[in-house]
Amino acid sequence: MLNDIEHHLGAVERRVVSLExxxxxxxxxILRRIYKTTIDDLWNAVTNKERLPRWFARVEGELKIxxxxxxxxxxxxxxxxxxxxxxxxxSWVFGEDVSWVDVELKAESSxxxxxxxxxTARLSPLWDQFGPGxxxxxxxxxxxxxxxxLADSKAEKLDEETFAASVEGKAFGRGxxxxxxxxxxxxxxxxxxxxxxxxxxxxxxxxxxxxG
Numbered sequence: 768m769l770n771d772i773e774h775h776l777g778a779v780e781r782r783v784v785s786l787e788x789x790x791x792x793x794x795x796x797i798l799r800r801i802y803k804t805t806i807d808d809l810w811n812a813v814t815n816k817e818r819l820p821r822w823f824a825r826v827e828g829e830l831k832i833x834x835x836x837x838x839x840x841x842x843x844x845x846x847x848x849x850x851x852x853x854x855x856x857x858s859w860v861f862g863e864d865v866s867w868v869d870v871e872l873k874a875e876s877s878x879x880x881x882x883x884x885x886x887t888a889r890l891s892p893l894w895d896q897f898g899p900g901x902x903x904x905x906x907x908x909x910x911x912x913x914x915x916x917l918a919d920s921k922a923e924k925l926d927e928e929t930f931a932a933s934v935e936g937k938a939f940g941r942g943x944x945x946x947x948x949x950x951x952x953x954x955x956x957x958x959x960x961x962x963x964x965x966x967x968x969x970x971x972x973x974x975x976x977x978x979g
Contacts, residue, residue, distance in 0.1 A: 772935050775911050776942045783899045783947075783954035788867070788887055795887045796899045796947075800910050804917050806872050806880040810852030812917060813870065813882070821924055822916035823909055859886070864893075866902075882910070897971075898956070898964030900947035904972055907943045931972060940972030 780799040787793055802809055812818050819826050828836035830846065836857070837843035844858035844865075854871045866888035873881045886902045888894065893901055912925045930936040948965025952958050969975070 772938045781950040783950045791889045793889045795885050796903045797885045799883045801881045802917050806852050806874040809880040822912040897968050898951050900944045900968030903947040904943045937973040941969045944969035
């Protein structure tokens with residue numbers, strides 16, 4: 768299944784939206800992907816502590832409204848909204864940076880369901896340097912891992928370091944970065960700036976020299 772990188776890149780819809788958060792300029796990075804499963808199974812896959820480590824990471828804490836969570840070796844925060852099996856919202860705290868993640872699920876048919884993830888962050892030097900790919904590529908890797916898990920629940924979790932060093936992984940990193948650059952341009956970003964940011968993201972994920 769990992770041989771078809773173009774399929775996985777094409778399965779994700781990407782958007783970038785300008786908005787305000789708490790009175791400050793912000794950007795929302797939005798990913799949408801349809802999975803061949805029911806909405807209830809998709810909800811279980813993205814909220815069940817037993818299943819999360821199989822495709823994403825170990826998550827500790829109270830997974831309920833007002834509960835605090837911690838992703839292993841990553842961000843933590845508070846769950847501020849939860850409406851099973853339709854949506855949940857949480858704060859995303861990494862170091863001293865605070866952003867916000869909203870996940871919405873919707874049944875497309877009796878055996879397909881759509882996941883939409885929106886990550887909102889205030890404008891910062893990180894955004895200026897890397898643009899939407901700073902979080903977009905990472906979340907897209909997560910959606911890839913989810914696709915592999917839903918296709919085969921007994922499959923081993925995708926090892927991101929091994930994958931990143933592979934031919935397929937480098938193609939994914941370059942392809943996802945380029946598509947986030949295109950999404951930034953579609954949202955009104957200066958093309959030269961967006962392409963330069965996408966090149967930096969690609970270099971980070973592929974461990975290759977930045978182009979340009």
